[in-house]
Amino acid sequence: MLFNSFQFVFFFLIVYSIYVILNRKWQNGLLLVASYVFYGWWDWRFLSLIAVSTVIDYVLALQIDQRDKESQRKFFLILSCIANLGLLGFFKYFNFFTESGVEIIRWMGFTPDPVTLNIVLPVGISFYTFQTMSYTIDVYRGHLKPTRNFLDYSVYVSFFPQLVAGPIERATHFLPQVQNERTITYQRIREGAWLILLGYFKKVVIADNLADIVNPVFNDPSAHHGLTIVIAIYAFAFQIYGDFSGYSDIARGVSKLMGFDLMVNFRMPYFAQNPQEFWRRWHISLSTWLRDYLYISLGGNKDGPLKTYRNLFLTMLLGGLWHGAAWNFVLWGIYQGGLLIFHRLIFGRSKEPEKIHLGRRIVNIAIMFQFVCVGWLLFRVNSMADLSVLIQNLFAWETIPWIWVGYMAVVLTPLLLLQLNKEVSGDLLHIKKWRPSARLAVYLILLAYIALFGKVDGGEFIYFQF
Template structure:
């Protein structure tokens, strides 16, 4: 069930009517049942994996929390990591590594038959395994206490608004919300409805309309040159932001309607001034997860300059691999790792500026960072690394083809700049809640009209639901 589908609308309406009438444990039982039904709607067979992650990490959390032996704590943590990463590796990466190992052996002149598993990728597995790992690692580090309530932990892992494509919540901040009564107030409903409408607008008006141009270019890169390639890159840059931030807004909206306060996942990343700021604004729940559970675990910046760069590069490399079992994602991660290292080197050599940058300096930095991210999306979107090379070569061809696409992009991208202006002036995308009722009503109706009139008939899936 996609958030932008009629099926989900019917599912959530039925769920919510019952949810608001329940209290205490009954409400959490209903929420857990809804999470399992929602996940089973994709493929009921993978419920076993979700249950395995839940039961193992619940038990590991109790074990770590109630033993004084450092060795036993470490052993239990290894069990949690082995189960979660084992599930992730088996279903997402086994065939990729098996195919590449077979190819390597053949290059070396060794005959080897490929060993592959005929399995499907469980939807959301990259998200809920990382979500569950935060629980056991935080308990091991002494940053969280284990919960004795299996129901609460099961709800945390299977929380359906965030189950398919995040955000990746931390157990230490989300479990207390599950344990609370969660009295639903009118401001919560108002905020939730706004986020739902805003997310749907980003998805069906901005992302899906940008997908028309992006798919045309990326699905046949050799057929497009010059301006057409550049516009295709711009289109995908806007598509993936509208698609993923739209999903995150809708997930936050659904959670807010239920009385939760979910994590913010995007803060206008395309207006960042450098690569580091970009990753402080883009997919925040993943970038902070990589920082806290991977980069810091490697040693962070505590072991000298060279090791810091190596840790940074390896973190982004693995972050790219997290997105998908393909070389283009690995190269995309390496690209961003290199960008972060170059920025860090530049900052160390240049030193801290004595004064705040002026307007033109800020605009130049935003322009360069935007294009750093945009050209990185070429690696992310292409089917093969060879296609990326074709696009970059064709981009250099002086051809002014498809100028009509420029108008199309401008027509559907201006709302992003308007949203940025709202965010910069108020510091909060929920500033609409402070507006007078009639103004809010007009804004809601305008967004709804755009969705109806400009939304595409094709039901594009959310990009990050594939990961």
């Protein structure tokens, strides 16, 4: 069930009309049922997997809390990691590793029989697996007491607004909201409606329209050259941002209507001046997860520069693999790790942006955006063979497709203006402080864009595949 579908609109209106008249206990029961209906809409078989994942970490977290011996606590933590990563690895990576192994054996001159299974990748498995793992790890580290209320924990795992594409919520932040009474105020409704409107604008106007520029180039790379490829790469940079941040905005907006606050997942990432800052602004719930549960666990920056670089490299390599079972994602992770290492090696830790002169800051942003777009080329390609073709064709001359440039300018102008305002104010919800007439003008402009350019039949959100 897609956010950008009439089915979801009807589904949410029905759920919300019942939700607002119930008390907290019954609200949680409704949320669990609604979340399982929402998730089962894709494939009812997915429900057994999320149920198993929920039970595993609920039970193991309680076992960790009940043990005094460190060896026993660590045993149950390792059991949780093996169970979660085992499920994720089987459903997401089994065919990738077996097919890659077969290719390596063939390269060595042997002719093995390929072993593949018809495995369906459950939507959102990477997101809720990391979410349940963080719960158990936080219990082990003493950051959180495990809940004994299975209903509350199940809602934390399966909460439908953020189930399939995040943000990856920490139990320390989200579980207390499930356990306590929620208050639905006019302010929350107004903020939620604004986030939903903005999210739909990003998805159906920006992401789905830019897909018409991006997809032809990447689906048939041999037919395109030079500046056409460059423009398609830039278009994808804004497509994936509009698509993913649009989903996060809708998820946050829907949650606010029900009295919940989800974490902010994006903070104007294309205003970043360096790789470190980019990852503090892009997919924040994943980047902080990788930092807190992988990078720090590997040793962080405590054991000298060489081990720091190693830890950065491994963290981003696995972060790339988290996105998908394909070599281009591995290469993207290596590239991101290389950028972080190079920046740290040359410049050390980042300076605070406000201490840098405006002119230099603009130059830094422009340069960093080019590095980001090189990464998006690696991220978007359908295969390594396509990547080779695109790189070769990139240096062949072709006239500028001005109609694409004009099209991008039209659909991106409102977003860029809103992003500039957000960068200056520091808060996307800063618009609530504007005069009513100014707010109304923005609402009407976005609604007009949705009416004129919105694609009602747009496709899935990009991050659903992860």
